[in-house]
Amino acid sequence: MAQGFFITFEGGEGAGKSTQIEWLAQRLRHLGRAVVVTREPGGSPGAEAVRHVLLSGAAEPFGPKVEAMLFAAARADHVDTVIRPGVDAGKVVLCDRYLDSSRVYQGMTGGLDADFMRELETTAVDGMLPDLTLVLDLDPKLGLTRxxxxRGSNQADRFEKEALAIHRDRRKGFLSIAEAEPERCVVIDASKDVELTSELIWGALEERLPSLTKRQERRSDV
Incomplete structure (x- = not known):
C-alpha cells in the first residue's frame, strides 16, 4: 500500500485555495496517486450541515465560543469519517482549511482564550495533524476583490463580510503560525497567476515530501 499523506491549505479569503487544490489533485492523480479533496467546515455529511449554520451567520449571535465549538464538532466528524480513513488507506487527502483557520479566525481574531482553543483542537483532531500545511499568502484587499x-451576485458569507482590518489581522495570524511551525508550514506567494502559484506549491512538495511527487501505480480515486 502506498503511503498516505495529509496536506492542508490555509490562508485568507480569495487566496485561491480551492483552485490550487484542484490543480494539485489533477497532477497527483496523473502520477497514479489516489486523492481525496475535501474542505472545512464540511467534508462529511454531518460537517456539511454544520457548515451551512456557520457560513450563513446563524451561529454568529451566540458568539465566537459557540462558533468555535461548532467548528470543532464538524472537524471531529470530518477526521473520523473522511481524513483519517483516507490517509490510512494510502491516499493523499487535500483539505481546504483545517486547524489553523480555527486558530486564526476564532482564536487570534475572535478573542478566544488560547487554552480553550487548544483543548478544542486536541479533542477535534485526535492526533490527526497535517504532513504539510501550505499557507497561501495574499494582500487581503486583493483577496477580497478576488x-x-x-461570488458574483451572491451574498458574502459570515467571514468574508468582515472589515478589512480584521482580514489583515488574519493574514498576520497565518504568517505567525507559519513562522512558529516551519517544519510543518510553507508560505506560498498567492499573488502570482494560477500557473505560477501551482508551480510554487509543487516545488514545496518536492522539497518537503519528495516521495509524494514520484509516480505510483495507478489506483481508483475517491
Missing part, C-alpha cells in the same frame, strides 16, 4: 469577483 472573492467578490468569484
Amino acid at each position: 472573492a467578490n469577483q468569484r
